[in-house]
Amino acid sequence: MRSPRHSQRTGLRVGLVGLGFGAEFVPIYLNHPDVESLTICDPDATVVAAVGNRYDVSSRSDDFEALLDMPDLDAIHLVTPIPLHAQHTLAVLRSGRHCACTVPMATSIADLEEIVTVQRASGLVYMMMETAVYTREFLYVRERLRGGAMGRIQFLRGAHYQDMERWPGYWMGLPPMHDATHAIAPLLALSGSRATRVHCLGSGRMRPQLQARYGNPYPIETAIFGLSTGDAALEVTRSLFDTARAYSERFDVLAERESFEWAQIDSGDQREGHVLFAMGAATDTRGRPVQMTRVEAPDRGASFPKPSGASRGWASTTRRGLTVPSSRAAATAARIRISCTNSSAASWRGDPHRSMRSRPRTGRQPALPPMTPRCAAAMRWTFRALPGPRSAPG
Numbered sequence: 217m218r219s220p221r222h223s224q225r226t227g228l229r230v231g232l233v234g235l236g237f238g239a240e241f242v243p244i245y246l247n248h249p250d251v252e253s254l255t256i257c258d259p260d261a262t263v264v265a266a267v268g269n270r271y272d273v274s275s276r277s278d279d280f281e282a283l284l285d286m287p288d289l290d291a292i293h294l295v296t297p298i299p300l301h302a303q304h305t306l307a308v309l310r311s312g313r314h315c316a317c318t319v320p321m322a323t324s325i326a327d328l329e330e331i332v333t334v335q336r337a338s339g340l341v342y343m344m345m346e347t348a349v350y351t352r353e354f355l356y357v358r359e360r361l362r363g364g365a366m367g368r369i370q371f372l373r374g375a376h377y378q379d380m381e382r383w384p385g386y387w388m389g390l391p392p393m394h395d396a397t398h399a400i401a402p403l404l405a406l407s408g409s410r411a412t413r414v415h416c417l418g419s420g421r422m423r424p425q426l427q428a429r430y431g432n433p434y435p436i437e438t439a440i441f442g443l444s445t446g447d448a449a450l451e452v453t454r455s456l457f458d459t460a461r462a463y464s465e466r467f468d469v470l471a472e473r474e475s476f477e478w479a480q481i482d483s484g485d486q487r488e489g490h491v492l493f494a495m496g497a498a499t500d501t502r503g504r505p506v507q508m509t510r511v512e513a514p515d516r517g518a519s520f521p522k523p524s525g526a527s528r529g530w531a532s533t534t535r536r537g538l539t540v541p542s543s544r545a546a547a548t549a550a551r552i553r554i555s556c557t558n559s560s561a562a563s564w565r566g567d568p569h570r571s572m573r574s575r576p577r578t579g580r581q582p583a584l585p586p587m588t589p590r591c592a593a594a595m596r597w598t599f600r601a602l603p604g605p606r607s608a609p610g
């Protein structure tokens with residue numbers, strides 16, 4: 217049980233665990249105006265050293281248990297492998313720290329219920345770090361819905377297509393609905409609903425070696441949900457294996473006056489715009505005319521928080537070949553602006569951080585990829601939402 221003293225504090229003291237995808241968050245924390253310090257942790261000491269040296273982070277650990285014993289942490293962000301989410305989350309909450317965990321929250325009902333029970337008893341904040349509710353597309357559609365342009369939602373459809381070939385072992389054969397949050401969450405959020413019932417079907421067959429680990433034969437699962445509010449139904453499809461479909465986190469919202477459909481090809485040179493369908497006035501012919509317009513969801517970079525003046529600066533060359541200045545504030549502002557021009561859905565795929573272990577390091581300030589807007593926005597949301605640290609029950 218820990219009760220950090222507030223009097224001399226300038227911000228939150230954050231622990232970040234799991235430095236694969238988690239490494240993307242390091243510069244965000246270092247520049248976040250509400251963050252006082254960052255400690256990084258991963259059992260792979262080589263990764264800790266590489267990330268720590270890259271971003272000049274001196275507080276490091278290669279032992280999760282030791283991190284939990286550190287007295288000077290307020291919040292711990294878990295970006296660890298899926299099978300560890302539940303046990304790590306419970307350990308963090310029981311240590312008296314706020315907990316943020318990457319998706320999914322857990323993969324069994326028992327684990328989900330235990331996390332809810334422990335979080336409620338602790339009074340601490342838990343956040344599942346759902347990045348799909350910060351995309352430009354999500355914000356665009358939410359704005360149109362809230363402004364009344366779209367009218368009543370009639371149907372929602374989401375999909376997350378991905379090929380997990382050669383990903384870490386715990387992914388191999390994972391039932392697709394164990395990791396479907398990117399498809400479900402934005403649509404529940406847009407409709408302001410909770411799922412009240414569900415029918416789910418497995419579809420297709422994976423090759424036999426993929427079926428062994430989880431006893432799951434399905435490369436794709438598809439589900440239809442009943443919702444707590446409104447009259448619409450929600451349909452979601454998730455694919456992980458043996459299916460020829462390019463990566464996409466996408467959704468369609470069919471509504472009375474306007475409907476939004478996510479571009480079928482949403483990355484690369486062939487990228488096409490999303491489509492906004494607008495219902496026209498009735499004429500004297502059958503059916504009403506529907507106007508179809510290709511649209512781009514606008515950039516929201518200007519709404520990002522101003523970086524902390526106390527944070528570390530670093531210079532870098534972005535994927536687009538722009539040199540980001542080394543001045544701390546300018547570096548972050550430029551980085552965030554640049555990252556917001558990238559497709560959010562494409563941000564994690566092919567991220568150079570993933571191959572960090574095999575890449576030779578050439579100095580303390582090598583070229584860095586831009587941060588994804590989804591990560592930055594998620595962090596901003598988290599720290600606005602966090603109340604002061606409290607003590608957890610023993």
Ligand SMILES: NC(=O)c1ccc[n+]([C@@H]2O[C@H](COP(=O)([O-])OP(=O)(O)OC[C@H]3O[C@@H](n4cnc5c(N)ncnc54)[C@H](O)[C@@H]3O)[C@@H](O)[C@H]2O)c1
Pocket residue numbers: 233234235236237238257258259260263280295296297298300318319320345346347384564
């Ligand atoms: N947009 C998103 O929300 C998004 C994107 C990518 C990944 N993720 C999630 O992030 C998590 C990590 O993804 P990844 O691709 O980096 O996974 P990964 O398996 O490649 O890497 C996870 C990291 O955690 C470390 N790790 C392993 N065991 C650990 C332990 N016991 N304690 C602490 N750290 C441990 C590993 O050494 C590794 O560096 C996954 O749960 C994934 O679902 C979410």
